[in-house]
Amino acid sequence: WASVASSFGAVWIADASTLEAVKKHLGQLQEKTGAVLGGKMLMVVEAFSHRPVAAFFDADAKRNETKWWQELQMRLPVGGLLITDMGFYGFEWFDTLTEQGKYVLTRQKAKVRYQVVRVLSSSSHYKDEIIKMGLHHTDPCHHQMRQVSVLWGQTWYHYLTNVLDPQQLSPQQVCDLYRRRWQIEDAxxxxxxxxxxxxxxxxxxxxxxxxxxxxxxxxxxxxxxxxxxxxxxxxxxxxxxxxxxxxxxxxxxxxxxxxxxxxxxxxxxxxxxxxxxxxxxxxxxxxxxxxxxxxxxxxxx
Structure with a gap:
């Protein structure tokens, strides 16, 4: 991973998790209100050292992850790469990061319609393509994205990034790097x-x-x-x-x-x-x- 680490200002993994129920010993009041979740936290950790970078908290346990977009954009340095799950998926999010000179790596949504602009490379088990998304969307993705698809067993997995240069991040590195996202779940x-x-x-x-x-x-x-x-x-x-x-x-x-x-x-x-x-x-x-x-x-x- 030395080449990946040297190609980006930072390589971070971000994810959110719901806290467990608050233990309120309030007798009849607890019986009336029921279990109350403690809120939601967002954590950012370094991909290679596993060291936590930032922590965010919201008392609303049902807060959508996309509402943390601005905080993540502000914290991620220029040239940094952020690995997230599909909870942070959004055309506006991708465009903003691209315009700021920042990078993202996530999974592609199954029902998103796109047009292949250019095939960078392919084989029987993988495809590396530049795509244009949101063609029939009222607010499309204005910048091109890169989709790397891999056949693992009998299933195709699709990964999405705005790192368009395969010399900066190869298709194998795209797939292997996303697999490192499990580290934050372990945390x-x-x-x-x-x-x-x-x-x-x-x-x-x-x-x-x-x-x-x-x-x-x-x-x-x-x-x-x-x-x-x-x-x-x-x-x-x-x-x-x-x-x-x-x-x-x-x-x-x-x-x-x-x-x-x-x-x-x-x-x-x-x-x-x-x-x-x-x-x-x-x-x-x-x-x-x-x-x-x-x-x-x-x-x-």
Whole structure:
């Protein structure tokens, strides 16, 4: 990913998640009002280091992701690339980013009508095309977009970006980069299940925000610790288990009582095997890697 990182001012992943129900112990009032969701949060993380970049909160749990367009546009630097799901899809959004010299990568909607302007490259398993969207729309997409389609198994997957130059972002990089979007889903899972954000301790909006931001600050520190462990073990950060690093802190604290001279990183490296800090490469990962190799090998022949 070195070439991708050097081609963009930043490579970020953004997504929103609904908070769990607020735990209000108000007796009959709780029975009348029912469960009240704590709100909605939007998180932005770096694609390669997994480090959180920004956090946004709204007390309205039903807030549409598109209402965060302006905040994301302002935060993303010129030349930066933002990876999002289809919740942020919109012609106005794409045009604004293109005019500002900023980039986006997302999934293409199934029912969007478009016209192919130019085919950049293709094979039996993929297509790389420049397209024009919204031809019959009252407010069409004014700038051309690029659609990369990949046949994975029996299904075609379509990805959309305003990075029109395949030298800047190859079709394989488009597909593989979007697959990294799962990392932010993993971050939501860890903050909610592991760090306790699934239980909101207060009912007031201000208190919920304090808990949300405090949890993400702690997750940032934990993520930096995982990065240090990855460097020490000479492993990609994706192979380091955030959960097991977190759980190892309890055992380190116990060991520290016996030997105050212990250093955290060196201790984690020494006991990484018994603590399970490095994730195993599972069969589905090897199978996906083999499938990807077959697809893009065909593109070179």
């Amino acid at each position: 939501f899972l860890l903050t909610k299940r592991l760090l306790g954000l699934s239980y909101l301790w207060v009912g007031g909006t201000n208190g919920v925000q304090m808990q949300v931001y405090a949890t993400w600050i702690f997750y940032t520190v934990l993520n930096d610790l995982c990065a240090d462990v990855a460097v020490a073990l000479q492993q990609p950060i994706e192979r380091i288990s955030v959960e097991m690093v977190f759980r190892s802190l309890y055992f380190f604290q116990r060991a520290l009582l016996q030997n105050p001279q212990l250093q955290l990183i060196s201790w984690l490296v020494e006991y990484q095997g018994s603590m399970g800090l490095v994730k195993a490469v599972r069969r589905r990962h090897r199978r996906n890697a083999a499938t990807s190799l077959d697809i893009w090998a065909s593109a070179l022949t």
